[in-house]
Amino acid sequence: MPEKDDVMRFEDYQRYLSPALAKATDLVIDHGDGPYMWDVTGQKYLDFVSGIAVNALGHGNQAVRDAIHEQVDRLINGSFNMVNFPSTLRLAERLAEIAPGELGCTMFANGGAEATDASLKLARAYTQRPAIIAFEGSFHGRTMGAMSVTGSSAMYRQSYQPCMPGVYFSPYPQKDLCPKEYDEEQRSAFCLEQLDKIFSYLVSPAEVAAILMEPIQGEGGYFVPPASFVRGVRERCDKYGIMLIFDEIQAGYGRSGKMFAGQNFDVTPDIMNLGKAIAGGLPMSATVSTEKIMSKWLPGMHGGTFGGNPVCAAAANAVLDEFERQDILANVKTVGGYLGTKLDELREAHPVIGDARGIGLMRAIEFDHEDGSPAPEVWGEVKAKALEHHMITLNCGVHHNGMRFATPLNVTREVIDEGLAILDQSMRELGY
Template sequence: MASLYERACKVIPPVGTARYTKLGVVKGEGSYLYTDDGRKLLDFVMGIGANNVGHNHPLVIEAARKQMENLVHAGHNVVYYESYVALAEEITKAVGGDSMIYFSNSGSEANDGAIKLAKYATERPAIITFINAFHGRTMGAMALTASNSAYRKHYEGLMPSVYYARYPDLYHSPVPVKDGKCPEFFMEQFKTMFDTIVDPYSVAGIIMEPEQGEGGYIVPPKEFVHFMRDMCDKYGIMLIFDEVQCGNGRTGKLYCQEHFGVRPDFFSTAKGIGAGFPLSAVIGKTSVMKKWLPGAHGGTFGGNPVSCAAGLASLKILRNGGIENAAKMGAYFKEQLLQLQKKYPVIGDVRGLGLMLAIEMVKDGKKPDTELTTKLIDTALDKGLLLISCGTYHNAIRFIPPCTVSKKEIDEAVTILDSCFTVCLS
């Protein structure tokens, strides 16, 4: 009998079949996936950081089922319904009030919304993004994406007035880093942009991932994030965080921005917000959000009743211990990865916040070892652990278990990973 992969290749174009794996899956439960050939896999990918409370959490399923019995879709631009308004109320409370939310479907769509809001609220044209950033694949979000040129190939003639700054990746800093502090170099190169390429008063927004995702799980130094806030305040620019991947408990805080003590003017989020159901949002200061007037943005399915009901259940799980567990388990996991680094110096860097962790594989100094990374990921899958890479050169392995992960499951993953290094380096 043909496998799901073989059947898919006949009806789905290569753009949708060149996946990380050829696995067919039939069930997900907690931290595990079950394949159609009877395997049980420890899933440290979670639909690429989307199932933040694990697969099929019973409370999420119950909330979604209950909602489905009453209303599946009516359109948020036509009517109001409880799960939509209640989720907005709960999230605005959770982020400290003085906020408003606009719901969409995907991360890219939320970022397109964020670009539009920045332009609309400031009546300015330009957007600044960062090298290695990933903001999505729609025409707007793609123009802000600079983690891999493959995402942009043949689509040039992208949204104009987008400028690319250097993200403060201290592991690969071209200048020496003292005491883990951000070298002035990164601030200076940013300011030079304003002197040479774009006038700051033409800039509508600066969009930044508080922990870069696709680009390699890179955490910026606190000073740089504060510097971004200062630049925005000085020139009336909107500071936009992209919390599509790093939000919703992922880094051991409800939103990653809490690690830096910096409040953006607004931020996008998706993935974990719907616990596996399609949902995204732009969340921002009331004063800014109120400037976004009828007709300026919209969409048919955004804030779907079932997705919002799942989102409410998920938020409850995260706030009732999930976030705390992500912080605790993240610290434990990172410590285990640092131990592995001592054993295997090919691990050049261990980084990340909470349960958004990565190890970078290097050779000849800090050159990317993509071949070893691929081998490690393939070997891990053979041994029952699902992992994927990140980084421009696909030489980092990212670990994105659910916020509900147990110490036992982390130990299981680390034991498998350790044996993969033994196999791949012998």
């Protein structure tokens, strides 16, 4: 622990860091354990977003740490382009064992945006078609390709237009993107109709390589779509020979209560992108497809220096071991259901909460004015007050008025209660 007079302060180093990377807090963190982190002054914080859904087993999971140390002592990297690693080969095999349908052939990368770009290239290579359809409200990453298929905020495109050509957007069945009086199934029918209109008015389905979608939208607001919508998209892909790509980077790997979010709708994609939780906090992502589709991706058509890193793969294997040992999916269903009930109660107690939604341990609340309009300024006040009470939170949604709950997947009811008590206290102190 640094001496009091030598404590690192973010503002002292801010000039060395690009302002392009937005900071949710100015905290300088020294270490973490489970759902908690401690800053360099020794102050303890409840991390209620687990590194934006990355630390799925909490901070400092012993099995993950042991696997990392063991692999680091043997080999840090030799580039998966040049040689093979036992940990990476074993991980590829295990992903094939748990992936739905015939998915089971993997390209490893370092982050979600890389996986998005890879899936777009794979779909174009396999179909020999140019166009991509994505959805309003989506988030797929910040590289030029991933940004081009992201529709959750115009801010991400500012200063970078024109984006990658051949991309078309269709509405996702969330309330903000559909007529206000529609119920869930009406929103589903409306959005499928709008998708069909793209085929009629903008691009022939014979030119569409892929439809890219989050089976459950993440950064766009933690919206769970009706099963009829997800299945309707699958049916259209089958009809026209279009690749269906599922972005499972945030919603996948157990967060919904199923290993992969698409399994909640009994829909299997042609290509699946994984990331965030896959390696217990280390940078790793994966694009998973079938052998048949991957066979069209010839040597040299894609690659990356650090993809398939053996240390990340060792951590990822430990994560899968812990999923079995701790029965993570059962915990997500049980504690996730408990969280959903408690959020409904919180909504009843605080009228400023206009909506509570989600599935498993992927849930959100929304702050609205009395007339139903978004209240991002209320969220800003609540976020700041919660941080005063030592809880780290994060927003979601295009209007920046949502709060996402992305706790560790092995979180307990006691920790849920602790976080919600802080949130309740913060709103009461603010008069909400």
